[in-house]
Amino acid sequence: MISxxxxxxxxxxxxxxxxxxxxxxxxxxxxxxARILKIAREMDxxxxxxxxxxxxxxxxxxGVYLTDFSGAFYGEVLQGMKExxxxxxxxxxxxxxxxxxxxxxxxMIDGAIVLDHSFASEELLQLAERGHKLVVLDRELNHPNVNxxxxxxxxxxxxxxxxxxxKGHRKLYVVTGPQGSYxxxxxxxxxxxxxxxxxxxxxxEIEGNFTKESGELxxxxxxxxxxxxxxxxxxxxxxxxxxxxxxxxxxFRIGEQIHIIGFDNIELTQYTQPRLATIDYSKRKWGALAxxxxxxxxxxxxxxxxxxYVTLIEGGSVGEG
Amino acid sequence: MISxxxxxxxxxxxxxxxxxxxxxxxxxxxxxxARILKIAREMDxxxxxxxxxxxxxxxxxxGVYLTDFSGAFYGEVLQGMKExxxxxxxxxxxxxxxxxxxxxxxxMIDGAIVLDHSFASEELLQLAERGHKLVVLDRELNHPNVNxxxxxxxxxxxxxxxxxxxKGHRKLYVVTGPQGSYxxxxxxxxxxxxxxxxxxxxxxEIEGNFTKESGELxxxxxxxxxxxxxxxxxxxxxxxxxxxxxxxxxxFRIGEQIHIIGFDNIELTQYTQPRLATIDYSKRKWGALAxxxxxxxxxxxxxxxxxxYVTLIEGGSVGEG
DNA sequence: TTGTAGGCGTTATCAG
DNA sequence: CTGATAACGCCTACAA
Numbered sequence: 001m002i003s004x005x006x007x008x009x010x011x012x013x014x015x016x017x018x019x020x021x022x023x024x025x026x027x028x029x030x031x032x033x034a035r036i037l038k039i040a041r042e043m044d045x046x047x048x049x050x051x052x053x054x055x056x057x058x059x060x061x062x063g064v065y066l067t068d069f070s071g072a073f074y075g076e077v078l079q080g081m082k083e084x085x086x087x088x089x090x091x092x093x094x095x096x097x098x099x100x101x102x103x104x105x106x107x108m109i110d111g112a113i114v115l116d117h118s119f120a121s122e123e124l125l126q127l128a129e130r131g132h133k134l135v136v137l138d139r140e141l142n143h144p145n146v147n148x149x150x151x152x153x154x155x156x157x158x159x160x161x162x163x164x165x166x167k168g169h170r171k172l173y174v175v176t177g178p179q180g181s182y183x184x185x186x187x188x189x190x191x192x193x194x195x196x197x198x199x200x201x202x203x204x205e206i207e208g209n210f211t212k213e214s215g216e217l218x219x220x221x222x223x224x225x226x227x228x229x230x231x232x233x234x235x236x237x238x239x240x241x242x243x244x245x246x247x248x249x250x251x252f253r254i255g256e257q258i259h260i261i262g263f264d265n266i267e268l269t270q271y272t273q274p275r276l277a278t279i280d281y282s283k284r285k286w287g288a289l290a291x292x293x294x295x296x297x298x299x300x301x302x303x304x305x306x307x308x309y310v311t312l313i314e315g316g317s318v319g320e321g
Numbered sequence: 322m323i324s325x326x327x328x329x330x331x332x333x334x335x336x337x338x339x340x341x342x343x344x345x346x347x348x349x350x351x352x353x354x355a356r357i358l359k360i361a362r363e364m365d366x367x368x369x370x371x372x373x374x375x376x377x378x379x380x381x382x383x384g385v386y387l388t389d390f391s392g393a394f395y396g397e398v399l400q401g402m403k404e405x406x407x408x409x410x411x412x413x414x415x416x417x418x419x420x421x422x423x424x425x426x427x428x429m430i431d432g433a434i435v436l437d438h439s440f441a442s443e444e445l446l447q448l449a450e451r452g453h454k455l456v457v458l459d460r461e462l463n464h465p466n467v468n469x470x471x472x473x474x475x476x477x478x479x480x481x482x483x484x485x486x487x488k489g490h491r492k493l494y495v496v497t498g499p500q501g502s503y504x505x506x507x508x509x510x511x512x513x514x515x516x517x518x519x520x521x522x523x524x525x526e527i528e529g530n531f532t533k534e535s536g537e538l539x540x541x542x543x544x545x546x547x548x549x550x551x552x553x554x555x556x557x558x559x560x561x562x563x564x565x566x567x568x569x570x571x572x573f574r575i576g577e578q579i580h581i582i583g584f585d586n587i588e589l590t591q592y593t594q595p596r597l598a599t600i601d602y603s604k605r606k607w608g609a610l611a612x613x614x615x616x617x618x619x620x621x622x623x624x625x626x627x628x629x630y631v632t633l634i635e636g637g638s639v640g641e642g
Numbered sequence: 643t644t645g646t647a648g649g650c651g652t653t654a655t656c657a658g
Numbered sequence: 659c660t661g662a663t664a665a666c667g668c669c670t671a672c673a674a
Binding site: 108 | 322365370373380389412423533566
Binding site: 001003004005015016019020023047048050051052053054055056 | 651652653654655
């Protein structure tokens with residue numbers, strides 16, 4: 001491994017001069033600087049990150065924690081994060097699993113964005129307490145070193161429920177996410193509230209877990225109980241797609257017999273026929289905003305919690321009731 | 322940040338004693354060691370990764386480079402990598418984009434697995450030349466510091482082509498991947514060879530790029546040219562699904578009028594009706610093997626290039642011709 | 643058994 | 659303008 005020491009030797013100067021030259025410090029002559037830079041390039045010198053991190057106490061790397069790597073859904077969110085971070089001179093790395101939690105306390109990364117409900121809030125709080133900067137997207141966590149960037153789940157759920165009610169439906173299934181999910185809880189709570197405002201609406205809850213499989217299971221239950229047209233609010237699109245496919249295979253007519261609305265507006269929703277109604281928000285913006293908040297936290301700029309707004313996307317999957 | 326120095330002060334011993342104790346070196350008394358460990362725990366000391374990396378010249382982190390983060394398809398591959406690496410005491414981080422290329426030369430990671438054809442082979446070769454250990458999954462690259470773990474694309478493509486020919490089809494479209502893709506080239510080449518062995522088969526090539534959208538475009542072309550039943554070999558499932566959906570929407574009967582076979586056996590293929598025929602291989606194993614090869618390279622164990630074998634999965638999407 | 647000291651590569655302070 | 663020198667936190671001969 002070639003270090004500034006090697007360059008110094010070759011250039012016949014001291015290591016500090018090399019360091020200055022490499023860092024563009026105007027203290028050194030144009031001439032010496034040019035010579036040093038040339039030698040550095042010739043030896044293709046690359047600074048050692050560990051040494052730099054040790055000295056500067058910052059690695060310029062941000063980690064994002066995901067529950068798993070299957071993230072079809074997270075692609076855009078991550079893209080949004082990366083763009084902002086790179087622009088600010090930071091690298092983004094994606095981590096998953098508790099094994100990687102060490103990266104933060106060991107100071108391998110300067111901060112983290114959390115989108116992984118299997119990462120315990122207590123552990124996060126401890127990290128925050130130790131001075132680590134965090135942005136959480138999937139829970140509430142109040143600490144000066146933690147910022148929250150949440151979806152406006154409540155507004156979204158209310159929009160969805162009001163939409164189907166407005167369309168004339170009076171029997172409504174709600175397929176939930178997993179127990180631990182913050183998003184699911186929020187959406188469910190708001191959905192219930194919206195339903196309660198319409199006392200003539202009958203409502204049935206089905207427990208799901210945000211996977212396509214759980215949507216399929218829900219479909220089976222719904223088909224078994226089927227007597228008259230009903231509406232189904234799946235708390236995410238993944239489940240809505242599973243539900244949708246299963247019902248279509250069983251020759252149910254979506255948008256006539258069974259009306260479906262999802263949440264997230266994942267890419268797949270566009271391909272269903274009729275189109276799946278859903279709740280949309282900018283995933284890219286979600287990631288971008290999370291990154292910006294984290295950078296601010298790291299720079300010591302005061303920040304407020306942020307919110308990503310959502311809109312309703314109508315679709316043929318919800319017809320007139 | 323709390324360091325061994327702080328612990329030493331509190332324990333009234335020297336920093337080396339602390340270091341020994343923490344590393345379980347039998348040089349220090351059980352007693353002193355216990356006392357030091359207790360203090361360390363109380364202060365919840367965590368070793369600084371930068372310092373350790375600087376000293377040990379190894380970060381115990383492996384990076385995997387992906388073209389983008391959308392990787393619905395890569396989930397299992399990454400999972401396979403992570404399991405092996407964690408077992409060996411390494412962390413896995415996922416990177417994307419040229420900005421992150423620096424992690425390797427700066428020695429922030431001990432090695433890399435590459436599944437990103439936008440990462441130039443020349444650059445990889447330079448890195449290998451500098452002594453960095455690499456495993457490539459998406460290209461051929463011969464260098465002592467580089468190992469290859471490839472899918473058996475040729476066998477897979479041959480299997481696919483032979484399958485449709487055996488089913489009696491004599492007109493065959495092949496929808497390719499993007500120009501730069503190693504997998505696409507390999508599959509196409511083997512497909513052509515298999516076709517040439519059957520001179521009565523008519524064959525048309527359609528250029529795609531491995532995305533669902535290009536599958537949709539291919540579908541449009543095929544529909545326009547449609548006169549009699551034809552078979553289509555999509556060089557990956559993603560495109561096959563796009564093709565499939567588009568054809569179904571246009572009321573074509575899959576497995577009767579148009580016969581489709583894909584490659585990869587992604588999860589979605591199970592959900593199509595009829596099931597999409599495809600080429601399967603263990604994605605988890607691919608990742609696991611890549612990791613093992615990398616670890617061996619790092620440890621200086623000699624390695625041969627490896628290959629992941631594939632099998633044919635029959636499906637109703639290819640009917641009798 | 644424990645302590646002293648040097649070094650990993652970089653940056654930054656302070657003399658010269 | 660340039661160079662010695664210390665420091666970041668950790669590890670490890672070697673000395674005591």
